[in-house]
Amino acid sequence: MEKMNFEHNSFGxxxxxxxxxxxRRMFTMPLLYIMVGSCLVMxxxxxxxxxxxxxxxxxxxxxxxxxxxxxxxxxxxxxxxVSGTAMSMDLTSMCNxxxxxxxxxxxxGLFVSQDFRSGYAxxxxxxxxxxxxxxxxxxxxGFVGGALMLIAYFIGTILGGAISGLSFDTGTAGVSGIVMxxxxxxFLILVFVAIDLLVSVAAKQKTWLSIVGSLCAGMxxxxxxxxITPLDSTMMNVMLCLAGGIxxxxxxxxxxxxxxxxxxxx
Amino acid sequence: MNAIEIKNLTKNFGQKQAxxxxxxxxxxxxxxxxxxxxxxxxxxxxxxxxxLLVPSDGQIKLFGRDYxxxxxxxxxxxxxxxxxxxxxYSVWNNMMLQAANLGMKNAEEEVRKVLKLVRMExxxxxxxxxxxxxxxxxxxxxxALLGNPKLLVLDEPINGLDADGMRIMREVLVDITREAxxxxxxxxxxxxxxxxxxxxxxxxRNGKMIKEMTAQELEESCRTYVALQTKEMNRAKAILACKYxxxxxxxxxxxxxxxxxxxxxxxxxxxxxxxxxxEIGTAKIGLEEYYIDLMKEGR
Numbered sequence: 001m002e003k004m005n006f007e008h009n010s011f012g013x014x015x016x017x018x019x020x021x022x023x024r025r026m027f028t029m030p031l032l033y034i035m036v037g038s039c040l041v042m043x044x045x046x047x048x049x050x051x052x053x054x055x056x057x058x059x060x061x062x063x064x065x066x067x068x069x070x071x072x073x074x075x076x077x078x079x080x081x082v083s084g085t086a087m088s089m090d091l092t093s094m095c096n097x098x099x100x101x102x103x104x105x106x107x108x109g110l111f112v113s114q115d116f117r118s119g120y121a122x123x124x125x126x127x128x129x130x131x132x133x134x135x136x137x138x139x140x141x142g143f144v145g146g147a148l149m150l151i152a153y154f155i156g157t158i159l160g161g162a163i164s165g166l167s168f169d170t171g172t173a174g175v176s177g178i179v180m181x182x183x184x185x186x187f188l189i190l191v192f193v194a195i196d197l198l199v200s201v202a203a204k205q206k207t208w209l210s211i212v213g214s215l216c217a218g219m220x221x222x223x224x225x226x227x228i229t230p231l232d233s234t235m236m237n238v239m240l241c242l243a244g245g246i247x248x249x250x251x252x253x254x255x256x257x258x259x260x261x262x263x264x265x266x
Numbered sequence: 267m268n269a270i271e272i273k274n275l276t277k278n279f280g281q282k283q284a285x286x287x288x289x290x291x292x293x294x295x296x297x298x299x300x301x302x303x304x305x306x307x308x309x310x311x312x313x314x315x316x317x318l319l320v321p322s323d324g325q326i327k328l329f330g331r332d333y334x335x336x337x338x339x340x341x342x343x344x345x346x347x348x349x350x351x352x353x354x355y356s357v358w359n360n361m362m363l364q365a366a367n368l369g370m371k372n373a374e375e376e377v378r379k380v381l382k383l384v385r386m387e388x389x390x391x392x393x394x395x396x397x398x399x400x401x402x403x404x405x406x407x408x409x410a411l412l413g414n415p416k417l418l419v420l421d422e423p424i425n426g427l428d429a430d431g432m433r434i435m436r437e438v439l440v441d442i443t444r445e446a447x448x449x450x451x452x453x454x455x456x457x458x459x460x461x462x463x464x465x466x467x468x469x470x471r472n473g474k475m476i477k478e479m480t481a482q483e484l485e486e487s488c489r490t491y492v493a494l495q496t497k498e499m500n501r502a503k504a505i506l507a508c509k510y511x512x513x514x515x516x517x518x519x520x521x522x523x524x525x526x527x528x529x530x531x532x533x534x535x536x537x538x539x540x541x542x543x544x545e546i547g548t549a550k551i552g553l554e555e556y557y558i559d560l561m562k563e564g565r
Contacts, residue, residue, distance in 0.1 A: 004267065004294070004329045004416065006337035009369065014336075017369040025363070028355075119350030123364055123409065126316040126419075129339040265318045266346070 014130065018137040026141050031110060032148075035103055039152040040159075043078050046095050047160030075161025075168050076231055079154065080181055082173055083230035097153050097185065098225045104146040104189055105196045105214035111145075112138060112200035113207040121204075121265055131260035135197065135253045142193035147186045154182055173232040180233035187238065188229060190245025192218055194252035201256045204265075267330050269294045269417055269449035270315060275324035277310050277473075284310045286473040287324070292451060292466065294329075297443055299464030300453040301557055307473040308453040309346065312419050315451070316344050328417060340368065343415030345423050349406030353395035357386065357405055360394055361412065368413040380408040383438055399426035407435065411442070418442070418450045424459050432456075436463050457554040467553070469560060477560065488556050492529050493520040494546040496536065505539045506532070520545075 026032055054071030072078060078096050115121045128134065161168060170178060196214040203210035228244075229237060270292035277285040285307045292298045302308045313319045315326060317333060326333040328342070351360040361381065365373035381387045384404040389397065397405065403426045410418055418439075424432055440463055442448040454460050467484055469477040479487070493516070496502045503521055506513045512524040526532050529546045536543055551559070 006329075006335075006341060006416075008337055009340055013369055017366055021363050021366045024366070025352075028359075114352070118352050119348055120352060120363075121350065122316070122318055122344065122346055123350040124367060125318060126342050126344040127340050127368055127413070129317060129334050129336045262320060264313075264320065266313055 011133075014128070014133050015136060018128070018133050019140060022137045022141040023144070026111065026145055029111070031107065032145055035107060035145075036148050036152045039100060039103065039149040040156040043097075043153055043156035044160035044163060047072060047075065047078060047157070047166060048164045050095075051164035051166060072166055074171070075157060075166045076170065076173065076178060078157045078160070079178065080185075080226060080229060080231040082171070082177075082232045083227075097150065097157070098222070100146070100149050100153055101189070101192045101218055101222070101225065102215055103149055104142065104192050105218050106211055107145050107149075108138070108142045108193055108196035109200050109203075109210035109214050110207060111141070112197065113203065113205055113210050116205035116265075117207070119266075125260075125265050132253075132257050134260065135201075135256045138197055139190070139193055139249050139253060142197065143189050146189035146193060150182070150186055150189070173230075177230075177232040177234070180235065180238050181229050181231050184229040184233050184237040184241040185225075187241035187245045188225065191221065191241075191248040194245075194248040194256075195221070198252045198256045198259070201259050202263075204263075267294060268292060268327075269296070269329060270298075270451065271325075271327040271330075272311070272315075273325045275311065275314065275326065276322045277307075277314060277319060278322045284473055285314075285324075288470065288473060288475050290468055290475055291478065292449060292468075294449055295443055295447055296466045297439060297450045297452065297464050299457075299460040299467045299553075300451055300470065301457065301460070301467060301553075302453075302470035303561065306470045308470055309421055310473075311470070312344075312346055312421050312451065312453065316342060316346065316419055318346070341413070341416040343410035343412065343418045344420075345403075345406040345410045346419065346421040349402055349409055351394045351402075351405065351409075354393060356391050356393055357381070357397065358390040360405070361390075361409060364409050364412055370413055376412060380411045383411065383434075384408045385434060400428055400431050403427055404431060404434075407438070411438070414446055414448075416446075416448055418448055418452075420450065420452045422454055423452060424454050424456050432459055439463055457557060458552070461553040469557065471561065484553060484556065488551045488553075489524055490548055490550050492523045492526045492532055492546065493549055494523070494529070494532060495520055495544045496541050497544065498541055502536060502541050505536065505541065509535060 050071035053069045056069050058067050080096065115124065195217045199213035199217055200210040203213060228240060268291050270290060272288060272290040275285050275288040288307065288311060290311065300308050310319065314321050315333065317339060328338045331338050358377065361377040362373060365377055370376055378387065381390055384407050386401065386404050386408060389401060403423060407423055410420065424435060427435060439450055443450060452460065465481050467479055468475055499515065499521065503513055503515060506521065506523055510523050510525050514522045516522055523532060529548060533543050533546060
């Protein structure tokens, strides 16, 4: 009987080529630069504008109630608050780095849905029988994209603090606490990327569904972020975020893999 | 060994049964013309072969291995519906992405080669979204040819191609089956074009394979008929119908007699009935007519 030999592609080779494609795509996507740019500009605008408005009083003409605008007292408030501080719903608590986890949902949602909308997924999954490769590559790409946004926001915060003349006093957190806080936040991206990826592969070409779904799912974990990544983070916080990120990536990644295996890809 | 072996393939979309126990055998090196009406299950079968849909039941084997085998699937080229390209990327970048997906080492050289093959080398820098329908089809074919595939699955690849595009397509497919031992499954409604290249045929209706045959068998099955014209068409038709079992008038205004052995026999018979024949000759029904007849039989 006539036999045909096929070249064996190892996991490393498959993943390597897929990562190459995905990173090339991400770094040629204008959306990434728009988002990273926004993340750089946003804290500058927030810090400068809130400082300018700090202490200004507005009076409701009907009720006569006076409202005093409270701005940031310290630059690092845009990154987080020290542990033990109750999470309030004011401007300084909401307009900080934590909202970037929702930006990650938009990035991952658009990135994945573009694969299915363009028909690229057909080419890809015809020659790539292992759906796991796709999940791993997308998780890593989403992680890097999210990390770039967080770093841009951090740089923007420093610039914004300097421009608005806010204090850079690290207080009880210390420099190491802020560094650990940032590292923990970066690792925490993995948790959100895993959630966003699961929603996106289930929604496939429906961009709106993947973004709305990811935002809703992310909202459930949103309150956890300030608690697990306070400004005075330690190695423990970093390890917790890393472990959580890996657990979510592996667990939800396995579910995403099943979703791709068991559902139609076109 | 067969390139594709499908047994009892079933696919349900909710309550709708798209495939009902389809069997299909595609020998290695064949150009397999996959024919059927709209909604008969051709595209569904092709998507299942490519692993884009999950079968409800049945078995698919590619080159003797399960269709999910990673190594086999890396050697499948596909063009289903439209080429999967990013609209804002250039043709070149789209091709390079697929080359990277395939893990090709000499990607640039290979991309250049396949673009030249489909006469698209001059349009490599064009944005995909600015390409015409025909150009997009050619890009899709070029993309499917990347990585020296051993199996090509092409769904309506001729759609949108001009005469030159169709000729190029024919030449490319014949070349790759001869030189690269590639097997091609091609579905198309343009049966005249398919007839020029296909070595095997599969005819599908209502999600079931109703006929599989080689081009040789089709040639033998395609009946020879005698076509004629007279001044008294209606009377001639009635008289011929008394002697021959199948007499029809075609769209071109000729009477076709399917079970006549020689034209002379008909001329003599009509002359005896005082009808003079103006024009007569023999012809053979092509794939298109064979297919239409087959479809009529099933209704």
